[in-house]
Amino acid sequence: MLKKLLKLTGIFFYIGLFTLGGGYAMIPLMKQELVEKHKYFTDDEFYEMFAISQVTPGPIAVNMATFIGFREAGIIGSAFATTGVMLPSLIIIILISLFFQNITKNVFVHRFFVGILTGVVAEISYVIIDVWKKSQIDFFFYAVFVLSLIEIFLLKVNPIYVIIIGGALGIVFKSKEFAKNASSSSH
Amino acid sequence: MHRLHLISVFFEFFKIGAVTFGGGQAMLPILKRELVENLHWVSMNQFLYFVSVSQVTPGPIAVNMATFIGYEVDGIFGAITATTGVAMPSFLVITLIATGLKKLSSSAVYRGFIAGVKPVIVSLLIGAIYLIARGAFHTLAPFIMAGIAFAVFLKYKINAFLFLIAMGAIGLFLIK
Numbered sequence: 001m002l003k004k005l006l007k008l009t010g011i012f013f014y015i016g017l018f019t020l021g022g023g024y025a026m027i028p029l030m031k032q033e034l035v036e037k038h039k040y041f042t043d044d045e046f047y048e049m050f051a052i053s054q055v056t057p058g059p060i061a062v063n064m065a066t067f068i069g070f071r072e073a074g075i076i077g078s079a080f081a082t083t084g085v086m087l088p089s090l091i092i093i094i095l096i097s098l099f100f101q102n103i104t105k106n107v108f109v110h111r112f113f114v115g116i117l118t119g120v121v122a123e124i125s126y127v128i129i130d131v132w133k134k135s136q137i138d139f140f141f142y143a144v145f146v147l148s149l150i151e152i153f154l155l156k157v158n159p160i161y162v163i164i165i166g167g168a169l170g171i172v173f174k175s176k177e178f179a180k181n182a183s184s185s186s187h
Numbered sequence: 188m189h190r191l192h193l194i195s196v197f198f199e200f201f202k203i204g205a206v207t208f209g210g211g212q213a214m215l216p217i218l219k220r221e222l223v224e225n226l227h228w229v230s231m232n233q234f235l236y237f238v239s240v241s242q243v244t245p246g247p248i249a250v251n252m253a254t255f256i257g258y259e260v261d262g263i264f265g266a267i268t269a270t271t272g273v274a275m276p277s278f279l280v281i282t283l284i285a286t287g288l289k290k291l292s293s294s295a296v297y298r299g300f301i302a303g304v305k306p307v308i309v310s311l312l313i314g315a316i317y318l319i320a321r322g323a324f325h326t327l328a329p330f331i332m333a334g335i336a337f338a339v340f341l342k343y344k345i346n347a348f349l350f351l352i353a354m355g356a357i358g359l360f361l362i363k
Binding site for chain 1: 202203204205206207208209210211212216217220221235236238239240241242243244245246247248249250251254255258259263266267270273274276277278280281282284285286295296297298299300301302303304305306307308309310311312313314315316317319320323324329332333336337339340341347350351352353354355356357358359361362363
């Protein structure tokens with residue numbers, strides 16, 4: 001049991017350590033480790049888990065770790081796997097905080113980090129296009145989009161409430177459609 | 188008092204973890220609102236520094252941001268508490284799904300909820316760009332760099348990490 005737990009922790013530690021860039025950049029490495037090498041998932045299961053991660057809160061790597069850990073060794077397994085995947089971030093960021101407190105006071109370091117931020121803006125723009133392409137763009141989508149822009153930029157509503165309002169509108173106006181589609185497509 | 192503080196760190200990040208759909212970048216406006224403006228746990232400059240470092244160090248952005256801010260508030264224990272808090276909602280939800288409540292995520296009500304959250308994510312991502320540009324881009328050069336970087340990133344599928352390091356290196360020469 002302990003061996004199994006440590007193995008889970010080790011695999012997810014490795015995934016946490018070598019997934020630079022976050023988000024979608026993590027997918028190929030995770031697939032290689034979890035499907036091809038250690039066979040925790042079949043191909044289909046992996047993509048199903050990926051799809052579930054898109055609609056549940058939290059980082060996809062944490063979701064994968066929790067799910068596989070649970071299946072392998074119950075709630076203790078998910079605790080070990082999740083700890084494994086977060087440990088590299090925790091250690092590295094704490095070390096950076098310890099040793100590089102005032103690093104940005106240096107003008108060259110500051111320029112370097114602002115340079116990185118220009119790249120981050122480019123990446124976020126890319127993600128926006130990606131989300132837009134993968135969504136069903138209808139009147140409802142536009143309406144909630146415009147409403148949320150007004151809430152965030154003009155009314156300065158706390159973003160947490162903007163998410164909850166969006167979700168509530170979705171339940172009111174879109175659930176019926178999904179229920180209808182589900183019943184008409186099932187046999 | 189100290190323990191009380193750690194509890195509030197935990198719940199603050201738990202709350203943020205629970206509403207973080209669509210990846211760590213969409214959470215940036217939420218983090219800024221809660222932790223920079225409402226609670227003053229970190230300054231805007233620190234926040235922007237954490238954003239840039241979080242993107243070029245290993246691990247999920249949400250976890251990196253939580254560790255950074257948690258450490259700033261309460262040292263190593265703060266970092267561990269914040270990280271645990273931000274991961275806890277996904278831990279709970281995925282455990283529920285693993286125990287067989289998979290139907291939850293495919294139910295009509297839940298799909299309706301997600302259909303309403305998606306457009307908000309787009310707005311939050313626009314908000315993330317706005318807060319970075321407003322906070323860190325003080326001359327024209329970074330705006331131009333971001334525009335060109337976007338075009339390049341769109342056309343060529345470059346490794347995200349190397350891409351960001353390259354932009355940092357260019358920044359050394361172009362940003363004043």
